[in-house]
Amino acid sequence: MKKIILVFILFCNIAAFAQQDPLFTQYMFNKLLVNPAYAGSKEVLTLDMLNRSQWINIDGAPKTFTLSAHTALRNENIGLGFYISRDEVGPVVDQSLMGTYAYRIYMGRSSLAFGLQFGIKYYDFNWNAINVKDADYYFDPQDVRKVSPDANFGVYFQSTRMFLGLSSKQLLQNDYGYAKDKDGKSSFSKLTRHFYMMGGFAVPIDDKIVFRPSLLAKYTANAPLQLDLNASVLFGNVFWVGVSYRSAKALSFLTEFKIAERLKLGYSYDLYMNELQPFNYGSHEIRLGFEFPNHETRMKTPRYF
Numbered sequence: 001m002k003k004i005i006l007v008f009i010l011f012c013n014i015a016a017f018a019q020q021d022p023l024f025t026q027y028m029f030n031k032l033l034v035n036p037a038y039a040g041s042k043e044v045l046t047l048d049m050l051n052r053s054q055w056i057n058i059d060g061a062p063k064t065f066t067l068s069a070h071t072a073l074r075n076e077n078i079g080l081g082f083y084i085s086r087d088e089v090g091p092v093v094d095q096s097l098m099g100t101y102a103y104r105i106y107m108g109r110s111s112l113a114f115g116l117q118f119g120i121k122y123y124d125f126n127w128n129a130i131n132v133k134d135a136d137y138y139f140d141p142q143d144v145r146k147v148s149p150d151a152n153f154g155v156y157f158q159s160t161r162m163f164l165g166l167s168s169k170q171l172l173q174n175d176y177g178y179a180k181d182k183d184g185k186s187s188f189s190k191l192t193r194h195f196y197m198m199g200g201f202a203v204p205i206d207d208k209i210v211f212r213p214s215l216l217a218k219y220t221a222n223a224p225l226q227l228d229l230n231a232s233v234l235f236g237n238v239f240w241v242g243v244s245y246r247s248a249k250a251l252s253f254l255t256e257f258k259i260a261e262r263l264k265l266g267y268s269y270d271l272y273m274n275e276l277q278p279f280n281y282g283s284h285e286i287r288l289g290f291e292f293p294n295h296e297t298r299m300k301t302p303r304y305f
Contacts, residue, residue, distance in 0.1 A: 021169060021194050021218075022064045022087045024052065025244060025252045025268040025285050028214050028230060028305075032068050032081055032100065034196050035167040037115030037156035039102040040072035040079015041305070045294045050287040054270075055280040060090030070100060071294060077104050079113070093124040098152065110159040115167075117152035121174075121191070148174040148191065162201035163305045169194045194220045200230075202304040210234040212242075212304055230254075234304070240266075249274040254285075264289040 024033060030048045031038040048068045055061035070081025079102035087094040098119035105112045125144035154167030170191040200214030216228040225247070232242025232254070240256040254268035270283035 022052070022062070022066075022085060023054070024050070024064075024066075025228075025270055025283075026050065026254055026256075026266050026287055027198070027216055027228070028200065028232070029256060029264075029266055029287065029289065030066075030068060031156070031165065031198065032070050032083060033066060033085075034169075034198065034216070035115065035154035035156050035165045036081075036098075036100045036117040036152050037102050037113040037154040037165065037167070039070040039081040039100045039113075039115055040104060041102075041111070041113065041156065041158055042070075042291065043072045043076075045069070045071040045292040047290040047292075048287060050285065052283065052285040054283040055272075056282060056284065057280045061280070063088045072104075076106070078102070079104060079115075082119075091126045093122075093126075095122040095124075096120070096150070098150070102156075110157065113156045113158075115154045115156065117150075119150055121148050121150050122146070123148070146175070148172075150174065150191065154196075158305055161203075161304070162199070164199045165197070167196045169196070192220050192222075194218065200305070208236045210304060246270075256289075262291050264291075 024030075027034055030050065031041075032048075033050075046069065048066075050064075050066045052062075052064040054063070064085065064087045066083055066085040068081065068083035070079060072079050079100075081100040081102075083096075083098055083100070085094075085096045096119060098117045100115060100117045102113045102115035123144065123146045149172060150169075151171045152167065152169040153171060154165060156165040156167075157163065170193050173191050173193060175190055195218070197217045198215065200212060203211045205211055210233070212232045212234060214230045214232070216230075218226040218228075227247040228244055229246075230242055230244040230252075232240055234240050238258045240254075242254050244252040244254065246252065250270050250272050252268055252270045254266065256264055256266040259265050266285075266287040266289065268285040270285075272280065272282065
């Protein structure tokens, strides 16, 4: 059964032109992976590492690793950053390296930013990683390797109590994979544009408790709109705990601890309520966040985003 499910996953990854971006449950703690205009918004040097293991107990299920960094410069209007990612599904590996530039306009305690990301994507499909039982001479595929440029754009508004962002990824829609048919012709798979909208606000309950709901909406052609609804609570500016519901029939539980002055640890667990539920033990996501003041920050009020 596991092998049947893996074949289904691979078919979706090769044949479909939708939902090519990795999935993240803890997007609200590192929005740079979704919106380039977020770069520099925390006004400190921020490093973030995330590792996601999806559909535990299914062979070849997605595994994603990301490393990102961003900071505001002494010119407070400019934010710079980068991220690298590796997304693996069975024999398919997608890797990205993206540099980020954001320009921020301050309006009192609020700001409006515009961001661009440019970089490359590397796609690798290794047919040798698939064990084919009783293969005949017609099955003789070639490994696929493709490097493509890519670009993302975003707009991000933030105040002390709310945030709102719009972004689009894979703007260039380049070809990234191919396979030769029996006539020797090549057919290409194309990176499709993904559109994101995110928003949230903070409601202080008292001096030590803050309620923070948020929303992430994701859309791309030939795929249903995906919604991620989250409700989180901050205790004493040290401990976050929350729950999310994803429209793809998944329930997520997440938390973040401030374990040192400049170090945060986050964890989330996804529980699926769809056809895959009997065959997997859910998904795990672990992240580490580091924050280093690099110059005097502009905002003195508590930061919830």
